[in-house]
Amino acid sequence: xxxxxxxxxxxxxxxxxxxxxxxxxxxxxxxxxxxxxxxxxxxxxxxxxxxxxxxxxxx
Ligand SMILES: [Zn+2]
Numbered sequence: 001x002x003x004x005x006x007x008x009x010x011x012x013x014x015x016x017x018x019x020x021x022x023x024x025x026x027x028x029x030x031x032x033x034x035x036x037x038x039x040x041x042x043x044x045x046x047x048x049x050x051x052x053x054x055x056x057x058x059x
Pocket of ligand 1: 014016017020021046047052053
């Protein structure tokens with residue numbers, strides 16, 4: 001067994017944006033039906049705040 005000690009834990013990728021740091025939101029038109037279009041706009045991932053890394057619990 002290897003006893004290599006890892007100094008830096010590998011940051012987990014944000015599950016919401018898959019490590020990209022941003023999410024693609026589908027642009028919807030129409031107030032009532034909210035019909036989705038093919039257009040998408042990039043939005044900052046609020047889960048990781050654009051870092052692409054899952055937030056680790058701080059102690
Ligand atoms: Zn994210």
